[in-house]
Amino acid sequence: MGKIISNFSDFYRPNKQQEEDTLSESAFQAYWLLEESLLSQNIDLHLELGSKNRVMLFKNEFVQVLVNIINNAREQFEEKGIVDAQISIKSYDMQNIAVMEISDNAGGIDEEIVDKIFDPYFSTKFDKNGTGLGLHMSKNIIKQHKGGKLYVENIQGGAKFNIEIGISGEEDEK
């Protein structure tokens, strides 16, 4: 790929600092990291980044979460042999939160497993070296952003992952 992605071990580095940024900026970074490989796989990535709220982010970790979610979609496209593969990343602001939605048209998540995909070691890809930790760790990382939320819903033709993070300046008193 030629571009280096910081790995999860970084997340446990002590003293890592949150930095103020927008969700949109992180989406551009994930896009930049994955652009070549998405193109080579003929996946159309659509960005609609309207969020301007500033949030406190563990930037590397946050970008890694986006990479995880996008890679899951890619793996699903391959698994299902989807030809008009599309991923859309959208961000927007609500009153006190910034929201990001990552959706795909890879067929969605089977109802029998949809409640388990954030569990540690849950994977349908053990035969392809899946660890089943990707979404579990992603959820933990998002939670470390002021109790942020990561959840999934099935949409028409695919899955949509939602991230919600409280805006900076609304710090809980400590």
Ligand SMILES: Nc1ncnc2c1ncn2[C@@H]1O[C@H](COP(=O)(O)OP(=O)(O)OP(=O)(O)O)[C@@H](O)[C@H]1O
């Ligand atoms: N976009 C998606 N569409 C359909 N199913 C998905 C999607 N994203 C995740 N899944 C399902 O959720 C499971 C868990 O995902 P998770 O990323 O935690 O683990 P994994 O991809 O199997 O392995 P790894 O830890 O290496 O990422 C996947 O095995 C897959 O079955």
Ligand SMILES: [Mg+2]
């Ligand atoms: Mg994964």
